[in-house]
Amino acid sequence: MVKASERKVLAHEVVSTNKMSISLACRTFMISETCYRYTPKLSDENEEIAGLLLDLSQCQRNWGFGLCFLYLRNVKGYTWNHKRVYRIYRELANKT
Helix, strand or coil, X not given: CCCHHHHHHHHHHHHHCCCCCHXXXXXXXXXXXXXXXXXXXXXXXXXXXXXXXXXXXHHCCCCCHHHHHHHHHHHCCCCCCHXXXXXXXXXXXXXX
């Protein structure tokens, strides 16, 4: 099973080499044209969260996500959603 994000990359490659039109590529790879044209808006806060998580993981090596999140929420006073912080935490774990 190929993810939609991978099919989007394949569709972009086919269109960029002028082998197919956008609409035909989207139908071929079974993605919507909206998905093809969508570009995520990355927030500067995501970089701040990543930096704080990296600092915490270097200082407190035995802390997992739960303790890091509770520290940021209760001690530092940030009001970020746990799902957002966890997504960034997982992205950092995949990079290393």
